Amino acid sequence: MTINNSTDYQQYLLDSLQNQKEAAGYLNTSLEDGDTAGFLLALQNVVQAQGGFAKIANKLHRSRTSLYKTLSRGGNPYLETTRDLLSVLGLRLKIVSNT
Secondary structure, three states: OOOOOOOOHHHHHHHHOOOHHHHHHHHHHHHHHOOHHHHHHHHHHHHHHOOOHHHHHHHHOOOHHHHHHHHOOOOOOOHHHHHHHHHHOOOOOOOOOOO
16 A cells, blocks of 8 residues: 555554554554553554444443543553454454563
């Protein structure tokens, strides 16, 4: 996908994150940075790209408000919620050795 002058970066990003492999790579890069707030922002972008908060919250059997709160900058998602969310998106966490 090429970006042109009339396409803003956020829309380009969301378009590319509709692809599962792109979304997985994006989230893995975010995880590698070790910045929880950055990972939550990346996850917000993937949720938006994959159908939006209402659709994903519905698939999770949670309220949209709960999902927003979970992924907010001040949020602290539990691993189970994050795992469930990623599963609904067709993704999983990738863990690798630090050494």
